[in-house]
Amino acid sequence: MMIVDNLQYANWSEKVFRQMREGGVDAVHVTISYHENFRETVLNFEQWNRWFEQYPDLIIKGLWAGDIDRAKDSNRTAIFFGFQNPSPIEDDIGLVEIVHTLGARFMQLTYNNQSLLATGCYEAEDTGITRMGRQVIKEMNRVGLVVDMSHSADRSTIEAAELSERPIAITHANPHAWHPALRNKRHEVLKAVTDAGGMLGVSLYPHHLKDKSDCTLQSFCEMIARAADSYGVHSLGLGSDLCQDQPDSVVEWMRVGRWSKEIDYGEGSASAPGFPPMPTWFKDNRDFGNIAEGLAKTGLSQSEVNGIMGENWYRFYKENFGPM
Amino acid sequence: MMIVDNLQYANWSEKVFRQMREGGVDAVHVTISYHENFRETVLNFEQWNRWFEQYPDLIIKGLWAGDIDRAKDSNRTAIFFGFQNPSPIEDDIGLVEIVHTLGARFMQLTYNNQSLLATGCYEAEDTGITRMGRQVIKEMNRVGLVVDMSHSADRSTIEAAELSERPIAITHANPHAWHPALRNKRHEVLKAVTDAGGMLGVSLYPHHLKDKSDCTLQSFCEMIARAADSYGVHSLGLGSDLCQDQPDSVVEWMRVGRWSKEIDYGEGSASAPGFPPMPTWFKDNRDFGNIAEGLAKTGLSQSEVNGIMGENWYRFYKENFGPM
Numbered sequence: 001m002m003i004v005d006n007l008q009y010a011n012w013s014e015k016v017f018r019q020m021r022e023g024g025v026d027a028v029h030v031t032i033s034y035h036e037n038f039r040e041t042v043l044n045f046e047q048w049n050r051w052f053e054q055y056p057d058l059i060i061k062g063l064w065a066g067d068i069d070r071a072k073d074s075n076r077t078a079i080f081f082g083f084q085n086p087s088p089i090e091d092d093i094g095l096v097e098i099v100h101t102l103g104a105r106f107m108q109l110t111y112n113n114q115s116l117l118a119t120g121c122y123e124a125e126d127t128g129i130t131r132m133g134r135q136v137i138k139e140m141n142r143v144g145l146v147v148d149m150s151h152s153a154d155r156s157t158i159e160a161a162e163l164s165e166r167p168i169a170i171t172h173a174n175p176h177a178w179h180p181a182l183r184n185k186r187h188e189v190l191k192a193v194t195d196a197g198g199m200l201g202v203s204l205y206p207h208h209l210k211d212k213s214d215c216t217l218q219s220f221c222e223m224i225a226r227a228a229d230s231y232g233v234h235s236l237g238l239g240s241d242l243c244q245d246q247p248d249s250v251v252e253w254m255r256v257g258r259w260s261k262e263i264d265y266g267e268g269s270a271s272a273p274g275f276p277p278m279p280t281w282f283k284d285n286r287d288f289g290n291i292a293e294g295l296a297k298t299g300l301s302q303s304e305v306n307g308i309m310g311e312n313w314y315r316f317y318k319e320n321f322g323p324m
Numbered sequence: 325m326m327i328v329d330n331l332q333y334a335n336w337s338e339k340v341f342r343q344m345r346e347g348g349v350d351a352v353h354v355t356i357s358y359h360e361n362f363r364e365t366v367l368n369f370e371q372w373n374r375w376f377e378q379y380p381d382l383i384i385k386g387l388w389a390g391d392i393d394r395a396k397d398s399n400r401t402a403i404f405f406g407f408q409n410p411s412p413i414e415d416d417i418g419l420v421e422i423v424h425t426l427g428a429r430f431m432q433l434t435y436n437n438q439s440l441l442a443t444g445c446y447e448a449e450d451t452g453i454t455r456m457g458r459q460v461i462k463e464m465n466r467v468g469l470v471v472d473m474s475h476s477a478d479r480s481t482i483e484a485a486e487l488s489e490r491p492i493a494i495t496h497a498n499p500h501a502w503h504p505a506l507r508n509k510r511h512e513v514l515k516a517v518t519d520a521g522g523m524l525g526v527s528l529y530p531h532h533l534k535d536k537s538d539c540t541l542q543s544f545c546e547m548i549a550r551a552a553d554s555y556g557v558h559s560l561g562l563g564s565d566l567c568q569d570q571p572d573s574v575v576e577w578m579r580v581g582r583w584s585k586e587i588d589y590g591e592g593s594a595s596a597p598g599f600p601p602m603p604t605w606f607k608d609n610r611d612f613g614n615i616a617e618g619l620a621k622t623g624l625s626q627s628e629v630n631g632i633m634g635e636n637w638y639r640f641y642k643e644n645f646g647p648m
Contacts, residue, residue, distance in 0.1 A: 038366075042362075046416070046422060049418065050418070094370030098369060101426055102425055103425075
């Protein structure tokens with residue numbers, strides 16, 4: 001079985017890379033920028049270059065779908081890169097091609113807040129895709145950088161799906177109907193994205209789960225099976241949002257960056273500001289087998305399970321990472 | 325015949341790109357940084373990305389020797405990138421791999437002055453390769469970024485040839501014995517570079533030519549034939565240093581950058597501060613045929629002429645642009 005997890009933001013270490021191998025994870029899309037500007041994002045690419053040098057037996061740089069085959073054939077994990085905010089391109093559309101050349105393959109148009117490109121899901125008003133946003137979507141389409149709307153507001157997401165000439169993605173979220181978290185996506189949003197050939201990566205971040213950390217494997221897998229009925233099983237993949245071994249200071253960086261002097265708790269609260277505990281059946285990269293088993297029990301066929309566990313993202317990577 | 329010119333810094337335009345096609349130029353190594361820092365150099369990569377988009381019938385981005393074949397087969401010119409100073413990597417060795425990923429293939433360790441890495445040819449004292457310079461040469465070797473010592477001092481150049489595990493280059497200069505310009509290279513320097521498998525790109529910049537702008541084609545070609553006797557014909561290629569259509573303000577930027585408030589005339593003088601006129605037989609990219617004819621008249625064989633005109637650089641690119 002091919003396993004592709006289309007979103008993680010771990011505190012990377014040899015331990016985590018070894019767990020990826022133990023779990024048979026063939027590819028992971030990792031976030032390398034939240035609020036980092038271009039130069040800071042380049043420092044993060046540099047850090048990954050060091051890790052590729054240090055752990056050549058565990059990980060390889062992922063640029064194209066074929067790198068997943070190369071990783072699988074050599075018992076390694078292909079690492080693909082993405083940004084959860086457009087901060088790395090600053091106000092310079094020319095940086096879209098530059099970051100793609102460096103290896104970026106997904107970029108969120110917003111992270112919770114209004115950006116230069118679109119409206120984030122925590123803003124009171126959603127004004128849709130901006131003037132620069134339209135230009136940047138066109139440029140992202142041209143070079144093969146995938147539009148990710150995981151943290152965007154509804155109207156902005158629907159407009160992005162319409163404006164984009166290539167499929168877009170919600171890399172890490174769940175259906176709002178299952179668990180009405182602010183970050184989970186309403187039916188019309190998921191419909192707009194998947195009708196246009198886009199993908200939903202289902203999230204295992206407890207705030208996105210029904211009953212949060214106590215969510216059952218059965219409930220999670222039945223949510224996926226229902227989403228397959230609504231949006232087509234080929235539109236679904238994993239986007240665990242696993243933030244393994246991160247200190248709570250990191251969730252504060254994710255939420256607040258440098259845009260506010262006051263704390264913003266995002267999906268947390270003053271009484272529970274940190275990372276919530278993961279469900280017992282998905283603690284780290286060694287637990288993907290539980291999900292595959294759980295999916296099979298819902299009555300999905302083995303080929304449908306294989307699609308959700310990795311092959312759907314593989315196909316999406318193959319079609320969307322190169323120039324138009 | 326394959327034509328590769330291993331150094332130009334024109335004021336790029338559709339006109340110049342069309343002249344490259346008229347002249348049958350298959351590849352050009354262009355300078356995209358003198359004193360630009362990393363972010364400014366990225367802006368120059370962005371500008372070239374725009375030109376590749378605007379003139380897809382004339383030019384393509386060159387990353388590997390095979391791109392020269394691709395250019396030749398489709399009647400276009402492959403553009404390779406290099407820096408005449410290590411300014412783009414600032415004080416960050418991690419940027420060596422980053423700029424290579426973006427397309428840089430040559431980097432001078434110095435431009436006339438002392439740098440963080442080595443001593444330039446205009447300094448009074450030459451202390452050789454610095455501590456950081458040794459680390460950067462190793463990293464350049466690892467990723468496939470060629471050490472270029474065209475504007476470096478003698479001891480630094482000889483040390484670089486010894487320290488580097490891969491061949492280095494003097495991309496644009498001539499033998500000092502032919503014309504004793506400060507920028508032309510003494511026998512022991514050329515010997516150190518070429519004995520280690522490195523290349524000399526012969527320059528057509530008038531300050532590097534005997535009798536400057538009045539240099540004859542015959543004298544230039546005989547200089548090359550003599551260099552072939554001394555250093556091996558396979559060690560020689562072209563590095564015209566053509567700075568076509570540049571205003572004199574640009575030669576001032578090349579010489580002074582931001583390192584001095586006073587004018588430094590470099591190879592020029594107060595009475596002749598600008599770009600000198602090119603020899604009548606080499607005005608622009610349409611004139612490479614004159615050189616090929618002139619070389620044939622010196623008694624070099626056709627295969628030797630083909631090597632100097634392009635095939636030697638092709639071989640060098642093939643062996644030195646990829647990871648070790």
